[in-house]
Amino acid sequence: xxxxxxxxxxxxxxxxxxxxxxxxxxxxxKVLNVTIKExxxxxxxxEYDDVRDAEDAYDRLNNYDL
Numbered sequence: 001x002x003x004x005x006x007x008x009x010x011x012x013x014x015x016x017x018x019x020x021x022x023x024x025x026x027x028x029x030k031v032l033n034v035t036i037k038e039x040x041x042x043x044x045x046x047e048y049d050d051v052r053d054a055e056d057a058y059d060r061l062n063n064y065d066l
Contacts, residue, residue: 005032005048007058009066012042016066021046028060029053 009021018034021044025031030049037043048054 003051003055005051005054007046007048007054009044009046010041012036012044012066014042016042016044018044020066024061024064024066025057028057 007025016036018036021034021036022031025034025046025048028048030053031046032049033045033047035045037045046054046057048057
């Protein structure tokens with residue numbers, strides 16, 4: 001993974017809301033922004049204040065089923 005403060009969150013359920021992602025991802029650091037997009041699939045982005053927090057969340061939540 002290239003170091004970044006923004007994580008891509010793919011394959012989301014239609015039921016998932018911004019606050020759901022913020023609650024899960026804020027366990028790993030200060031979340032600056034949560035965005036959910038809908039195209040053919042539902043996906044989102046979570047942006048952290050610190051790249052180390054983003055890396056921790058990536059390590060712990062990669063392939064996590066929401």
